[in-house]
Amino acid sequence: AATPGPVPAAPAAPTTPSVSASVPQVQLIPASVEGALDAAEEAVDLLLDTGRAPGDILVLTTGDPHPWATHELSFGExxxxxxxxxxxxxFYADAAQVQRAAGRPVVVFAANGGPLDAATGALPVALARAGALLIVCGDAQQINSVLGAGV
Structure with missing residues (x-):
């Protein structure tokens, strides 16, 4: 009887999964339109306090831009x-620019006003950009209607 030859190895799994390879965890922080940006700031502070690297975090706003973004944009695009x-x-960006922003392990989404469809259009893209965690600060009913009940 012939002895079997070496069995080909299975392809190696990528060491860094692509952003779309897994579904990120979604956390909802209920907040009013006026309080969404403050809630997002608190979320970022907590992430940094618990050891998350600053470069891992992307913050998106639907209404008024974060003061950091306004300041930095004053130096040019x-x-x-x-x-x-x-x-x-x-990094802080307007949710309308979510297509331009690269994915990061954590995306914090502040539904702080803007056009009614701003959150509706940007939330699914924000979810796709989040590698491990999407934190959404805003109206729970609106967010659940976009991302699915029970978020």
């Missing part, structure tokens, strides 16, 4: 997006 691309600090 090129400088602003260069900081995003460097990836070494928390």
């Amino acid at each position: 090129e400088s602003y997006w260069a900081q995003h691309d460097a990836g070494d600090d928390v």
Whole structure:
């Protein structure tokens, strides 16, 4: 009887899963439109306090921009997006620009106003950009209707 040859090895699993390879955990922090940005700030502080690297966090806003984004944009779009691309600090962007923002392990989404469809259109993309965790700060009923009940 012939002895079997070596069995081919299964392909190696990627060491870093793509952002779309797994479904991130979703956490909802109920907040009013006026309180959503403050709730997002508290979430970022807690993430940093528990050891999450600043470059792991992307914060998206649907209404007024975060003061950091306003300040950084005053130096021009090129400088602003260069900081995003460097990836070494928390990055704040308007949810309308979510297509331009690269995925990060944690996305904090502040539904702090803006056009009615701002959250509806950007939330699914924010979910796709979140590698491990999506934290949504805003109206629970609206968010559940977009992402599915029970979030």
